[in-house]
Amino acid sequence: MKKVFVVEDEHAIARVLQVYLERDGFAVSCHRGEKDVLQAFQSWKPDLVLLDLTLEETEGLHILQHIRQEGSCPVIIVTARGAVPDRLAGLQLGADDYIAKPFDPEEVVARVKTVLRRSAYNADADIVRLGSLIVDFTARTASRGRTPIALIPRDWQLLAFLARHPNQCFSREQLLDQVWGRDFDGGDRSVDAAIKRIRKSLQAWPAHEGEITTVKGTGYSLRVC
Numbered sequence: 001m002k003k004v005f006v007v008e009d010e011h012a013i014a015r016v017l018q019v020y021l022e023r024d025g026f027a028v029s030c031h032r033g034e035k036d037v038l039q040a041f042q043s044w045k046p047d048l049v050l051l052d053l054t055l056e057e058t059e060g061l062h063i064l065q066h067i068r069q070e071g072s073c074p075v076i077i078v079t080a081r082g083a084v085p086d087r088l089a090g091l092q093l094g095a096d097d098y099i100a101k102p103f104d105p106e107e108v109v110a111r112v113k114t115v116l117r118r119s120a121y122n123a124d125a126d127i128v129r130l131g132s133l134i135v136d137f138t139a140r141t142a143s144r145g146r147t148p149i150a151l152i153p154r155d156w157q158l159l160a161f162l163a164r165h166p167n168q169c170f171s172r173e174q175l176l177d178q179v180w181g182r183d184f185d186g187g188d189r190s191v192d193a194a195i196k197r198i199r200k201s202l203q204a205w206p207a208h209e210g211e212i213t214t215v216k217g218t219g220y221s222l223r224v225c
Helices: 011-023 037-044 060-070 084-092 105-118 153-164 172-180 189-201
Strands: 003-007 027-031 048-051 075-079 097-100 127-130 133-136 141-144 210-215 219-224
Touching: 003 011, 003 037, 011 027, 011 105, 027 037, 037 060, 048 060, 048 105, 060 075, 075 105, 097 105, 127 153, 133 153, 141 153, 153 172, 153 189, 153 219, 172 189, 172 219, 189 210
Parallel strands: 003 027, 003 048, 048 075, 075 097
Antiparallel strands: 127 133, 133 141, 210 219
């Protein structure tokens, strides 16, 4: 049973989400943004988080930032703050999807299922297959079918990280931190240059299977169908 962690300070909305999610077979834990919400998140280890941005006691983006520091648990932002800057702020911090209020609870359940499917590529798997693209984490290689793809080590590490998190957007700063390390001082251009090289190496990978896309003002995402 998949576990959904709901952070919503409007009791009526939280209850509706809980009812619809439990009806569809999810285990649900609701929180109103209390100070111990991060501790509860760490203890419960959910499969996905539904997060409101406008909380009374804390800032939703602050919670999202801490969740991302803990790992790659999928996060869907659900909020009345639907302006473009708010959406971009959430995406830049690593949100996987964005739903504006008012919403249809059945749509929320559908979005939860979609995001969970996207993240179903096992983070512990030895091999990730994205269409004909194969990323082998044991051999540290990439190939299209049986055809090897030539990548320098750092570019393979970047592709491997994106392959672990398909359809998620990462800022250049996040990619630098995850792939190059926090002590690297080469700047954002290192990410751009690596993405350019990887795209060239993947030019034979069919676009209908996937591609590395640029999210304007945000960063990069490995889009897969």
